[in-house]
Amino acid sequence: MRESYDPAEIEPRIRRLWQDNDIYRWHADENGRPKWFVQSMFPYPSGDLHIGHWFAFSGGDAAARFKRMEGYNVLHPQGFDAFGLPAENAAIRGNVHPKLWTYDNISNMRRQFELMGNSYDWSRQIITCDPEYYKWNQYFFLKFLENGLAYRSDGAVNWCPEDQTTLANEQVKDGKCERCEAVVEKRNMPQWYFAITKYADEMLDMSGIEWPEKVIVSQENWIGRSEGVNIRFDISEYGLETESIGTFTTRIDTIFGVTFVVLAPEHPLVGQLTQPDQRPIVDEYVAAAARETEIERTSAVREKTGVPTGAYCINPINNERVPVLVGDYVLATYGTGAVMGVPAHDARDFEFAKKYDLPIRVVVAPEGWGGEELEEAYLAPGVQVNSGEFDGLPSAKGMEAIADAIEANGWGERVVTYHMRDWLISRQRYWGTPIPVIYCGDCGTVPVPYEDLPVELPADAAFKPSGRSPLTEHEGFLNAPCPKCSGPGKRETDTMDTFMDSSWYHMRYLSPDNDEDPFDPDFANSWAPVDQYTGGMEHAVMHLLYSRFFNRALRDMGYVDFDEPYVHLFSHGTLTTEVGKISKRSNPLAPDPLVQEYGADTLRCYLMFLGPWDKGGIWTESGINGIRRWLHRTWDVCLRNPEELSGGDDAAERALDVAGNTVTKRVIEDMRVYKYNTSIASLMTYVNQLNEAWDNGGVSPKLWRESVRRLILHLAPLAPHIAEELWLLNGGEFSVHQQPLPEWQESKLTVDTIKIVVQVNGRVRDTIAVPADAGEKEIAATALASPGAVRHTQDKQIRREIYVPGRLFNIVVG
RNA sequence: GGGGGAGUGGCGGAAUGGUAGACGCGCAUGCCUUAGGAGCAUGUGGCUUCGGCCGUGCGGGUUCGAAUCCCGCCUCCCCCA
Numbered sequence: 013m014r015e016s017y018d019p020a021e022i023e024p025r026i027r028r029l030w031q032d033n034d035i036y037r038w039h040a041d042e043n044g045r046p047k048w049f050v051q052s053m054f055p056y057p058s059g060d061l062h063i064g065h066w067f068a069f070s071g072g073d074a075a076a077r078f079k080r081m082e083g084y085n086v087l088h089p090q091g092f093d094a095f096g097l098p099a100e101n102a103a104i105r106g107n108v109h110p111k112l113w114t115y116d117n118i119s120n121m122r123r124q125f126e127l128m129g130n131s132y133d134w135s136r137q138i139i140t141c142d143p144e145y146y147k148w149n150q151y152f153f154l155k156f157l158e159n160g161l162a163y164r165s166d167g168a169v170n171w172c173p174e175d176q177t178t179l180a181n182e183q184v185k186d187g188k189c190e191r192c193e194a195v196v197e198k199r200n201m202p203q204w205y206f207a208i209t210k211y212a213d214e215m216l217d218m219s220g221i222e223w224p225e226k227v228i229v230s231q232e233n234w235i236g237r238s239e240g241v242n243i244r245f246d247i248s249e250y251g252l253e254t255e256s257i258g259t260f261t262t263r264i265d266t267i268f269g270v271t272f273v274v275l276a277p278e279h280p281l282v283g284q285l286t287q288p289d290q291r292p293i294v295d296e297y298v299a300a301a302a303r304e305t306e307i308e309r310t311s312a313v314r315e316k317t318g319v320p321t322g323a324y325c326i327n328p329i330n331n332e333r334v335p336v337l338v339g340d341y342v343l344a345t346y347g348t349g350a351v352m353g354v355p356a357h358d359a360r361d362f363e364f365a366k367k368y369d370l371p372i373r374v375v376v377a378p379e380g381w382g383g384e385e386l387e388e389a390y391l392a393p394g395v396q397v398n399s400g401e402f403d404g405l406p407s408a409k410g411m412e413a414i415a416d417a418i419e420a421n422g423w424g425e426r427v428v429t430y431h432m433r434d435w436l437i438s439r440q441r442y443w444g445t446p447i448p449v450i451y452c453g454d455c456g457t458v459p460v461p462y463e464d465l466p467v468e469l470p471a472d473a474a475f476k477p478s479g480r481s482p483l484t485e486h487e488g489f490l491n492a493p494c495p496k497c498s499g500p501g502k503r504e505t506d507t508m509d510t511f512m513d514s515s516w517y518h519m520r521y522l523s524p525d526n527d528e529d530p531f532d533p534d535f536a537n538s539w540a541p542v543d544q545y546t547g548g549m550e551h552a553v554m555h556l557l558y559s560r561f562f563n564r565a566l567r568d569m570g571y572v573d574f575d576e577p578y579v580h581l582f583s584h585g586t587l588t589t590e591v592g593k594i595s596k597r598s599n600p601l602a603p604d605p606l607v608q609e610y611g612a613d614t615l616r617c618y619l620m621f622l623g624p625w626d627k628g629g630i631w632t633e634s635g636i637n638g639i640r641r642w643l644h645r646t647w648d649v650c651l652r653n654p655e656e657l658s659g660g661d662d663a664a665e666r667a668l669d670v671a672g673n674t675v676t677k678r679v680i681e682d683m684r685v686y687k688y689n690t691s692i693a694s695l696m697t698y699v700n701q702l703n704e705a706w707d708n709g710g711v712s713p714k715l716w717r718e719s720v721r722r723l724i725l726h727l728a729p730l731a732p733h734i735a736e737e738l739w740l741l742n743g744g745e746f747s748v749h750q751q752p753l754p755e756w757q758e759s760k761l762t763v764d765t766i767k768i769v770v771q772v773n774g775r776v777r778d779t780i781a782v783p784a785d786a787g788e789k790e791i792a793a794t795a796l797a798s799p800g801a802v803r804h805t806q807d808k809q810i811r812r813e814i815y816v817p818g819r820l821f822n823i824v825v826g
Numbered sequence: 827g828g829g830g831g832a833g834u835g836g837c838g839g840a841a842u843g844g845u846a847g848a849c850g851c852g853c854a855u856g857c858c859u860u861a862g863g864a865g866c867a868u869g870u871g872g873c874u875u876c877g878g879c880c881g882u883g884c885g886g887g888u889u890c891g892a893a894u895c896c897c898g899c900c901u902c903c904c905c906c907a
Contacts, residue, residue, distance in 0.1 A: 226830055226905075233829070233906055359827070431906095552905075586904095621850070623839060627832090635838065635851045641865090642850085690840070693849035700849095769845045774891035776845050803877080814890055820844055824890045 017647035019611025023733040027129055030736075035747050036131045041085040048084035049539055050076045051518055053547030053555070054091045054138075057117040058098060061124040063601040063619075063631055067587040070616040071625045071688060072546045073130040075582075077729035078683045079544075080131075081753045087539065088131055089521040091138035092118050095146070095510045097175055097191065100443040103475040110443045111471065114141055124604065129612050129732050131749065136524045140513035145520065146445040147466035148530040149512050152562075153448060154459050161207045161565050162437075164457065169436060171199040176480075177440040178203055180509060181433050182234070182554045190554075203438040204447060204506070208561040212237065212430045214575075215560055223581040224626070230552040231560075236431025238262050241415050242348065243424030245273055245325035247336075252284050257325050257336070260347035260429065263357060264418070265411040267329045268399040269375035271365065272353040273336050274318060277301035278344035285336055287322030294319055294338055301340040316341045316364045327352075328423040329414070330400060339364060347429065355389065362389035375399050376407045435558065437509040442473055442482045444507030452494035452501040461495050467503070481505050514555050515562035518542050518577060530571075537573050545578040548586060556581070582686055585628020587619070601631060613731035614640050620688035620730060642696050643734060646727065649702050650720050650738045654713035661710020663764070668711050670763050671701040672719050676756035679726045688730065695726055717742075722754045762818070769820035770795045772804040780821075788815050795821040 030036065041047070052072030055065055076088035092114075099110035106113075118139065125132070138145055156162035170179040174194035178201070183190040212235050218228050241264040244256035257273055275282050277298040286294045297319045318339030325336050334353075341360055342351050355365030355372040365372050374386060376394040396402045396410040405413060418424045438447065446467040448460035460467055470489045473482035483489055483505035494501040516530070522539050523531040541563075547555075556578070563577040589601065606615050618639040622629040659665070675698040682691040702719060705711050711719075720742060728735035728748045739748035762784050768791060770778040778800025782791050792813060795801055805825050812824035 229830065230905060236906090549904075621838085627839095629838075632838085637863095638850045644865090689838090690849080693840075696849055767845090771844085771891075774844090774889090779845075812890060814844090816844055816891095820891090822844080822890055 017644050017734070019613060019643075019733065020608070022737045023129065023612055026733045026736045027126065030129075030747070030749075033746070035749060036088070036133050037135055038085075038087045038089075038133045045083055045085040047539060048079045048086045048544065049518075049542045050079060050086060050088050050544040051521070051542050051546075052090070053545070053551065054093050054514070054517065055121065056096060056098070057092045057094055057114055057121055059117045059120065060602055061121050061128075063603050063606075064587045066128065066603050066615060067619045067628075068546070068548065068584055069125075069128060069130060070619050071584055071686065073128070073132075073732075074616075074620065074683070074688060074729040075544060075546065075686065077131055077732065077749055078753075080749065081725070081728065081751060083752060087136075087521070088133060089136040089138075090125070090130070090132040090134065091136075091517065091521070092121070092140065093510065093514055093517075094118065094139045094141035095444045095507075095513055097441060097443070099141075100441055100475070103443075107475075109471070110475075111141065114443075127604070127607050127612055128616070131732070136521045138517060138520050138524055140510070140517065141443070143466045143468050144527070145517075146513070148516075148520065149445040149508060150448040150460070150465050150467060151462065151530060152516070152566075153445075153508070153512075154462065154465075155569055156206060156565065157459055159565070159569055161210070162204060163207065164202055164204050166200065166202040168198050168200055169203055171197045173197055175441075178436060178438060180436045180511075182435075182557065203436050204504075205434040205436055206561070206565075208435045208558070209430055209432060211561050211564045212432055214564060215557070220576045221579060221581065223578075224583050227549070227552045227556065227581060227583060231557055234432055234553040234557065237428060238430075239426070239428050240264065241418060241424055242427050243267065243328070243352070243418055245327060245334075245352070247281075247285065247323065247325045250285065250323065252281075254281060254284075257281060257350050258348040258424075259350045259352045260427070261352055261354075263354065263411075264414050265396065265407040266354040266357040266375055267327070267352070267414055267418075268396075268402075269354040269356045269373045270327050270332070270334055270352045271355060271371045271373060272334050273325055274339040274342050274351050274353055274361075274364070275321070275336060276342040276344040276349040277338055277340050279338075279342075279349045281350075282321065282338055285321045285323040286338075290320060290322035294321055297338060297340075316360055316367065318364060318368065328421070329418070335370075337368075356386055357389055357391060359389045359391070362386075373398055376410075432557075435509075435561070437512060438506040439509055440481045440505075441507055442469065442475070444510060445512060446483070447504040447506055447508055449504040450492050450494055450501040451504065452497060452499055454499055455494050455496040455501075458494055458496050458501065464495070469507075481507070483507070511555055511558045515558045516566070516577075518545075518559075519566075519572075533571060536571070540572060541574050541576055542578045544580045544582070546582045546584060549583045552583070582626070584625050584686075587622075587628055587631050589631050606633075606636075610636060610640055611643075611733075613734045614643055617643070617692055617731050621692045623689055625686050625688055639692075642699065643731065645703070646695075646699050646723070647734065647738065649699055649706070650724060651741060652706065652716075654716040654720075657706070657711055657713050657716055658709055659712035661708060664705060664708045664710040665712060665715055667763055668701065668705045668715055668719055669760055671698060671705075672722050672754075673756040673760040675726065676722060676754045677761065680753060680756075683729065691726075692730060695723070695730075698723060698726075724748060725751055725754050766818060768795065768818070770798050770801050771820055771822040772801055773824060774822060775804075777801055777804050784818075788817075791815065791821055796823065 052069055076086050080086045094114050099114045102108055102113045103110045140146060153162060170184050172179050172189040172194055174192045175189060179189060179196065184196050188195055216232060216235055216237060240260055240262040242258055242260050244258050246256050248255040259273065282298060316339060318337045321336045321338060323336045324333045326333055353361045355361040355370060356374045357376055372386065375396065375398045377397045378390050378394050393407045396405045396407055399410065402410045402413055415426055419426065446469060448465060448467045450458045450460060452458050470486050473486050475482055490503055490505060492501050492503050519531045519536055519540060522535050526532060559577045563572065564575065566572045567575060603615060614636065618636045621639060675694050678694040679691045724735050724738045732749065736748050740746060764784050765781050766784045768780050768782055769776055770780055778798040780794045780798050782794055801823060805823055808825035810823060811826045814822040
């Protein structure tokens, strides 16, 4: 008597079998199979793998398993993004060392990963807080320094008051810290930067990658290249040290429409230009602006405000004298901190001009414009008017001609600006990679010699919420002899942004134990880039941007010979609960009890069945029973004795054969594009069809055996444990995960008799059954004679007949 | 404000020019059972005079035929300002 499906018994036993045989360990290929480097973004070791992790990693693992069965030599590693603030905060709160906290979490999450049964090659695991790993962060930092890609600079930076550290621009969302959502402040302090902007133009070229459109667009927007002109408005009449106001515009074609100039409240010229009678009102305005945040000031819905300085400047193109105002919708940090006001052709300027009754002069005419006033700013291209010698030019041409004229006269110059800034990598925190630099009173900033790497984090740092990195108070770490002169020096106490770790970790998977080099260059060039990468949209900018920069830096320093780190990218959606996003910060929904109750295979399949993988979804347990029932049915179907079948029913035999070929085609095509939900739906249908065939009893034992094998093979990437068990119980050779996919034949996708829909005027009136090889004439005759068609065509004239082969026959009557 | 995505039964979702609602959940009826939050079977968009009619956010259009393509509008989500 065969036993019923018991995942609690099967799954651990099967996993042990995989481990004992080490089947997921990568080996250099002996058979010339093509390589496939497939990777899921590694997790932060927050403590538990929550259901969102399962959603992400089930799909990634299914992709790796499927690719293996497609005949590739697959490398599928996993690791831990182990530096970061939560560990340090845990230390401050709970008096547990970040290292201990992190490694405890890692061992727990490793256990939970085992529970999933993923096909990782754990022999290549990397943990970024391991000195053997972060040593290479320091190594690359020094290389960047040598190659002019790292530099230290003093200036305004983003400061998170909650996390007590600076942040990169990418980590500020809506003026708030990306991870803790505290409002970010501006501070001035010297920090280390990577010269990512050096690659801005090259990174705009996405031709070497196949990524989702939305990620590509996000990166383009973030890099934010804009071509424009810097143009100076003369203020020499005031006899100041500065003789002009520099403004930046992308719409130089509208220069003749300037009717005012607006300075940011923080602009250095505000104080000097403000005329005595305007002084009180300007001072008050500037003070008020300082109390507001950047988000408030740039909000689209907020009314634009401003005050006149009483001063004027001169537009060089037409020598017009226009008023200078102060307005808080202009930001000191963007462009030159001053904009030329062209109300006719800029929405914000238009609103501003309406409010303060400033003139609005059209200089780019909309089509058919007859000189009337505009109801709103006209932003599209048009024809130059009121533009002196440029009148009549299309504005696109006007843009070039005017820019030429400005450059020729020395009034300004073309410039390219980017939204993206250099990557600020300094963090005033303990749990990160120490920046390997020593400051010497005599020699200045001295890099730590390579042979002294790694600069290890001292274990005995004092964790207290002092607002300063524990490293600044650790005398043993802080004081170090200058590598050049051996005089007394002080170590840099800032650590690196943890995005440094993830910018190249995929390369370290290739040589995890190499202590001579970060990775073996020959192996790297034959195995990288990553062929397939999967992860969430939250890294569309940040991680994915930094990695693309880092890879180009590696390339230019001679480490790799390719441009892009990740060739194909798939962004899975976000799994949420009704209350919000599941993440390390909220709603940890522990999968362990679910695994206990339903089994890992059921949970994996259920997550993949919820909907399209890239759409994400809302977690709810309702419905998981459907998957459980299906796997029970699958179990039952696959363990029947084929010899009980009598065979002899050709139609049933043919029908099951068609069902098998059909499911193979569907599942393979859907799996290739990560449509796991419809893959599973097809497999469910197939199980139902197998049940029908069994009840009919007329199929041959031989076809039954083949059909069952087919089912198990397609199940393997999605439900790896049950597939293995069923495979072995059916006499399959270990392991099912090393088998090739079943094949299908186009000629076996249709049964002998096909159903044709009969329409009259596009409405379904009947269906007819015809032989699959029936000709159009035969089908037309049958269709026209069908009762439904007759009912709607009698007494009417048939005007047209449309036949869609194999699908429908439409009769058009008048 | 700009960019991207979406809107289909009670629910998750299929179908991207050819039978709308595959597959599953839920629900209903029946069977089995000492019992059922188990299993199995059947049914399940609405209305219906059982011929059909209506139905994919709303309004128009193209087509023999539109969830799908085009025009206008509404709502929601994500990213950027």
